[in-house]
Amino acid sequence: AQSVTQPDIHITVSEGASLELRCNYSYGATPYLFWYVQSPGQGLQLLLKYFSGDTLVQGIKGFEAEFKRSQSSFNLRKPSVHWSDAAEYFCAVGARSGGGADGLTFGKGTHLIIQP
Amino acid sequence: KAGVTQTPRYLIKTRGQQVTLSCSPISGHRSVSWYQQTPGQGLQFLFEYFSETQRNKGNFPGRFSGRQFSNSRSEMNVSTLELGDSALYLCASSPDGGQAFFGQGTRLTVV
Numbered sequence: 001a002q003s004v005t006q007p008d009i010h011i012t013v014s015e016g017a018s019l020e021l022r023c024n025y026s027y028g029a030t031p032y033l034f035w036y037v038q039s040p041g042q043g044l045q046l047l048l049k050y051f052s053g054d055t056l057v058q059g060i061k062g063f064e065a066e067f068k069r070s071q072s073s074f075n076l077r078k079p080s081v082h083w084s085d086a087a088e089y090f091c092a093v094g095a096r097s098g099g100g101a102d103g104l105t106f107g108k109g110t111h112l113i114i115q116p
Numbered sequence: 117k118a119g120v121t122q123t124p125r126y127l128i129k130t131r132g133q134q135v136t137l138s139c140s141p142i143s144g145h146r147s148v149s150w151y152q153q154t155p156g157q158g159l160q161f162l163f164e165y166f167s168e169t170q171r172n173k174g175n176f177p178g179r180f181s182g183r184q185f186s187n188s189r190s191e192m193n194v195s196t197l198e199l200g201d202s203a204l205y206l207c208a209s210s211p212d213g214g215q216a217f218f219g220q221g222t223r224l225t226v227v
Binding site: 036041042043044045046049090092103104105106107108109 | 120149151158159160161164172174206208215216217218219220221
């Protein structure tokens with residue numbers, strides 16, 4: 001069965017500092033990987049996705065993620081965080097290309113706190 | 117282009133009642149999926165509909181059901197509500213092969 005682990009429940013970062021959120025997955029075939037962000041009271045917004053090809057993918061809001069097959073990881077990074085980045089971040093693995101919403105498996109999420 | 121619309125946004129029901137939640141996907145999207153989000157279990161996949169047919173189903177009891185109409189709008193129904201059904205229910209639509217877009221969710225509280 002597929003699974004996603006986000007080891008950090010909470011992360012606190014100073015505004016302007018760099019950020020890395022960790023994600024490890026378990027999947028039997030080639031994974032399709034996603035990072036979503038959720039602000040309080042809101043739905044999920046897709047930050048970026050990986051299907052194949054270049055293992056470093058760029059997303060919206062200045063985020064990027066690197067797929068490392070040998071480590072089964074898909075860590076999210078941002079060089080300089082802004083106070084507006086405070087939110088809940090979810091890593092997900094899916095069985096179908098294109099980000100189709102059928103059967104995405106999500107991690108438990110990482111709550112990002114930004115210190116002024 | 118309008119996003120995914122879920123109604124109602126908030127709902128309070130009593131144990132034993134049933135509830136119906138609605139989701140209007142983005143125009144042109146034929147796939148609609150439902151997820152349950154709780155603090156304890158996180159985001160869990162309920163089911164997916166495509167062209168009025170259930171295509172995929174998560175591990176939830178039969179009290180949870182859904183359907184999709186010819187215009188791709190979808191409803192999910194929960195019968196015999198339990199306290200543990202209190203959650204944020206999220207709907208997502210995609211054109212099947214495209215990016216999944218999530219609605220803002222329906223917050224269901226069972227008392």
